[in-house]
Amino acid sequence: MSDNGCGFPAPGLHSFLFQPIATVGGFEFNKVMLLALITTVLVIGFFYAAFGKAKVVPGKLQMVGEAGYDFVRRGIVYETLGKKEGEKYVPFMVSLFFFIWIMNIWSVIPLAQFPVSSIIAYPMVLAAIVYITWVALTFKRHGFVGAFKNFTGYDKSLGAVLPLVMVIEFFSNLLVRPFTHAVRLFANMFAGHLMLVMFTVASWYLLNGWMIPAAGVSFAMTMAMIVFELFVQAVQAYVFVLLACSYIQGALAEHH
């Protein structure tokens, strides 16, 4: 917290720093790590309850689980990769989607109130796994030269501009792509959290004297932002998985 003249504790980068809640052998364990691990427990716990003793005639929980599973499997993986090629990637994409979604949802859960994915490390890890997957797949599918052509968008018909295109494509595919993939998720959650914190703190800060109506507006904005964030959280999880699928699709595609 800093004093900026009027005493308003504006949110900033410091809102994304956490003191360790426990230190185990020099390893500082903070709130975000705890939330990440709870995410794991929640996702596995829910799907274990839903699918652990799956029945042909599903119960309510299994039905919800199946709806979520089907959404990722049919709605994302089969749509982009097709049933035949996509089947292999279904477990990865399903776990990716629900893991990211729950990490995002922490943003609006009381007490937690912090999206795990607004710490760049988490999106980065996931984007790196996706990156390794599709790059390795490209080499496996097309061989070394084929993979290089795939990365650079090699196309003879381009003629003189081909070298330029190849440089741009190589740069864009191999260097920018993983970065944007991770930052897209991170930045959305980061900005969303900043907005939520700002309106929440403002509605508390403005709650005195003649400023009370403004506090009301700020509070209403907080509520609106929570609804909006719920939407953004789901969309970002969806986009992340959709992009992962489309990268893999690019790796599988025959170069043109």
Added chain:
Amino acid sequence: MIANLVQLAAEEEQNPLLPPGPELLVGTIAFAIVFFFFWKKLLPNINKVLEERRAAIEGGIEEAETMKVEAQSVLEQYKAQLAEARHEAARLRQEAQEQGAALIAEMRAEGQRQREEIVAAGHAQIEADRKAAASALRQDVGKLATELAGKLVGESLEDHARQSRVIDRFLDELDQKAEAAR
């Protein structure tokens, strides 16, 4: 504003795009656990069930299909049987009608024959009766006439052979007259 800048300067060492090492480790582990569970346990589980459900539904559809075909064939069979029965009934009716007609014709012929027989017998009987009556009458009339004549002439003419001839002749004349009148 200046205070803001000071704050930013103080936080310059914190770059939100530079990942802290421990977080990378925790994130990797957290996701790896989720992925492992989905991959090894949960999705195979649910896929098996979904496959079973698909098979069950398809089996149900298949069963319904066979039952439908069966029902169709049974219906066809029944229809054929019904048509056959109708045909048979029509045939029987026709036959019965023919038989009935033949029977009636036969009965009629028989009746006719019997009637004719009866009539013939009646005629013969009547004829015989008539003949008997005529002969009896002839004798009676002859006797009566003779008696009457005897009485009239006062003497018996019974033994007289001519008498009978006279009577017979007379009666024959009567017969002839009757024949002619008829």
